[in-house]
Amino acid sequence: MESGRMDRRAFGLMALALAAVGQGEAQSVGPVMGPVGKDPKPTQAELKTLGSGTFSPGPGYGSLAKRVSHRYLIGMLTAGNIRLEMHETIQEPGAEHEPVDTHKHNEIWLVQRGSAVLFINDVEHRMEAGDVGLVTAGDRHWVKNVGSGELAYFVVTVGGPE
Numbered sequence: 001m002e003s004g005r006m007d008r009r010a011f012g013l014m015a016l017a018l019a020a021v022g023q024g025e026a027q028s029v030g031p032v033m034g035p036v037g038k039d040p041k042p043t044q045a046e047l048k049t050l051g052s053g054t055f056s057p058g059p060g061y062g063s064l065a066k067r068v069s070h071r072y073l074i075g076m077l078t079a080g081n082i083r084l085e086m087h088e089t090i091q092e093p094g095a096e097h098e099p100v101d102t103h104k105h106n107e108i109w110l111v112q113r114g115s116a117v118l119f120i121n122d123v124e125h126r127m128e129a130g131d132v133g134l135v136t137a138g139d140r141h142w143v144k145n146v147g148s149g150e151l152a153y154f155v156v157t158v159g160g161p162e
Helices: 008-021
Strands: 067-077 083-091 106-113 115-120 123-128 132-135 141-145 151-159
Touching: 106 115, 106 123, 115 132, 115 151
Parallel strands: none
Antiparallel strands: 067 083, 083 151, 106 132, 106 151, 115 123, 115 141
C-alpha cells in the first residue's frame, strides 16, 4: 500500500471489518465520567499477530472528560504487513473534541448512535446513527458530538506497520 492510497486488498479487509462491526448492537456503557487512563496501545514492536476469532471490548481509556474509548482488537494480520485496529468511543454532549490528528493508516468511522461532525481537512461532514465516514492516510481530522445525547462510534483502522 502506498502512503495515502489504499489498494483493493486493504479496502476489502476494511469492508469486512466494518461488516463485522455492523453485525451486533453494542450497549451503552453508561455515563462517561472522564479520564479513565492512558491509552494502552502497544508499540509497533509489541503488536501480536491477529487470527480469526471474536473480540470483546477492553478496558476504558481516554484523557478527555466526558469521553471514553474501548479497544476491541489491535495487531498485524497474518500476512504480516497489514495493521488492523478497532475501537469504540463514546462521547457525552459537550465533550471536548479530540486533538486534530493525522495517521499513516486509513480509518472507517461508523456512527452507532447520536449525531457527529467529522472534520476532514477543514471540511465538516455531518453524521447520524448508521452513517459511515472514511478518513484516508494523511488526512487531518477530528470528531465532535453535535447532538443532545450520547455519541457512540466505531473506528476501524487499516494500514501498513507504523
